[in-house]
Amino acid sequence: MNDMPMVRFENVSKRYGALTVLDSLNLDIGRGEKVSIIGPSGSGKTTVLRMLMTLEAINDGVLWVDGEPMTHMLQNGKLVPATTKHIRRIRAKIGMVFQSFNLFPHMTAMGNCIEAPITVLGMKRSEAEERAAELLNMVGLSAKKDHYPSQLSGGQQQRVAIARALAMRPKIMLFDEVTSALDPELVGEVLQVIRKIGREHDLTMLMVTHQMGFAKEFSDRVCFFYQGKICEQGSPAEIFGNPKNERTRQFLNAVLEAG
Amino acid sequence: MWDWTFTFEILPVLARAAIMTVEATALGFIIAATVGLVLASIRLAFPSAGVVVTILVELIRSTPLLIQIFFLYFVLPKAGIVLDAFTAGVAAIGIHYAAYCSEVYRAGFENVPRGQWEASIALNLSPWNTFKDIILPQALPPVVPALGNYLIALFKETPLLSAIAVLELMQTAKNIGSETFRYTEPVTLVGVFFLVMSLVSAGIIRMLESWLQRR
Numbered sequence: 001m002n003d004m005p006m007v008r009f010e011n012v013s014k015r016y017g018a019l020t021v022l023d024s025l026n027l028d029i030g031r032g033e034k035v036s037i038i039g040p041s042g043s044g045k046t047t048v049l050r051m052l053m054t055l056e057a058i059n060d061g062v063l064w065v066d067g068e069p070m071t072h073m074l075q076n077g078k079l080v081p082a083t084t085k086h087i088r089r090i091r092a093k094i095g096m097v098f099q100s101f102n103l104f105p106h107m108t109a110m111g112n113c114i115e116a117p118i119t120v121l122g123m124k125r126s127e128a129e130e131r132a133a134e135l136l137n138m139v140g141l142s143a144k145k146d147h148y149p150s151q152l153s154g155g156q157q158q159r160v161a162i163a164r165a166l167a168m169r170p171k172i173m174l175f176d177e178v179t180s181a182l183d184p185e186l187v188g189e190v191l192q193v194i195r196k197i198g199r200e201h202d203l204t205m206l207m208v209t210h211q212m213g214f215a216k217e218f219s220d221r222v223c224f225f226y227q228g229k230i231c232e233q234g235s236p237a238e239i240f241g242n243p244k245n246e247r248t249r250q251f252l253n254a255v256l257e258a259g
Numbered sequence: 260m261w262d263w264t265f266t267f268e269i270l271p272v273l274a275r276a277a278i279m280t281v282e283a284t285a286l287g288f289i290i291a292a293t294v295g296l297v298l299a300s301i302r303l304a305f306p307s308a309g310v311v312v313t314i315l316v317e318l319i320r321s322t323p324l325l326i327q328i329f330f331l332y333f334v335l336p337k338a339g340i341v342l343d344a345f346t347a348g349v350a351a352i353g354i355h356y357a358a359y360c361s362e363v364y365r366a367g368f369e370n371v372p373r374g375q376w377e378a379s380i381a382l383n384l385s386p387w388n389t390f391k392d393i394i395l396p397q398a399l400p401p402v403v404p405a406l407g408n409y410l411i412a413l414f415k416e417t418p419l420l421s422a423i424a425v426l427e428l429m430q431t432a433k434n435i436g437s438e439t440f441r442y443t444e445p446v447t448l449v450g451v452f453f454l455v456m457s458l459v460s461a462g463i464i465r466m467l468e469s470w471l472q473r474r
């Protein structure tokens with residue numbers, strides 16, 4: 001099982017009506033690998049994360065997680081569409097952080113971080129709180145644990161959201177343009193936290209980002225998406241230093257000029 | 260014109276009837292609020308059942324309450340379901356307003372951003388926990404004012420129960436009138452009672468609202 005990648009997209013397609021968002025995607029993400037997905041808007045990059053989090057159903061193909069199919073399950077040696085129960089079991093290995101934070105506004109930072117551990121993992125309240133306190137401390141928000149999201153800055157909210165996702169002990173973390181909704185001066189504190197969990201936790205990380213500098217410094221691999229396909233992928237040095245594809249060059253020039 | 264002695268004479272009778280009115284209102288609204296929530300939740304949980312609920316809601320909202328009261332009291336016994344006047348009346352009022360309340364709850368559910376559902380999925384919360392812990396606590400506070408308006412509207416419609424001779428305020432006032440040929444005092448007192456109770460309820464709802472907003 002351990003020679004299987006942590007995540008495998010096998011001929012995965014996603015269509016909305018006549019519009020093909022992802023066209024027969026094949027992508028493996030290794031254990032502990034940090035992969036950045038870049039590309040113009042509408043290239044399907046966010047859809048990749050949303051399908052993996054099961055927020056979008058796939059139309060074709062099979063999604064594998066940690067050596068097991070997630071969208072399907074094995075029955076008499078054949079892959080059949082997965083039941084909700086099966087999906088929930090596999091989904092427990094994945095955590096996600098959203099562009100718009102999506103904290104629960106009626107719960108404190110602490111409340112946000114213990115809700116799922118208590119109701120899903122069946123943790124005792126004291127245990128969940130202890131662990132949540134550790135995580136809030138790691139993201140630098142010990143002092144804010146009793147604050148409601150509306151009392152926190154965007155950067156602080158996003159750091160709570162990261163702690164909340166980590167509280168479920170995922171093996172895979174998905175970051176969907178997590179700094180795009182932030183004021184520029186708050187981007188740094190969130191990237192700092194992502195760097196830290198990349199170092200301290202044994203996590204597979206997949207991020208959609210517009211922060212080219214961060215993608216370059218942080219990732220093991222960068223995938224450039226264009227019109228629902230991986231147009232080019234490679235090490236940050238290759239993609240940013242010597243892109244082979246014309247589209248990649250154009251995109252990077254446009255982004256770097258704007259930045 | 261106004262006889263104070265007579266007024267004080269009929270006050271105890273009217274007070275008893277007032278209790279009946281308040282009881283009918285409370286029970287009717289409990290039914291309305293609960294059944295309304297159940298209807299809206301069914302529509303939320305099973306979109307396929309939504310059509311049935313929509314038809315039911317439209318049917319109830321598009322016919323007069325008085326007809327529904329008559330239906331429960333006079334027609335249901337033909338099907339072997341015999342309800343006493345108070346039960347039939349309260350049930351009719353409750354179900355009638357449940358249809359309105361279900362639309363209020365629906366608006367409340369629709370108001371919860373999609374991201375809240377998505378975060379719940381990402382945290383692997385069960386559908387029930389998502390509903391109970393995440394969606395409901397965010398959907399309810401904004402709709403409290405609208406529910407409060409329906410409480411007051413329901414309260415003001417309880418005199419319709421006099422049509423099936425429930426001894427609530429209006430029926431009692433009518434009885435007093437037909438026995439004594441004096442309508443001024445009983446009907447005025449009933450009007451004042453409704454005015455005072457409506458204002459008090461509106462005040463309580465406003466307090467509840469500001470308390471919910473402060474949280």
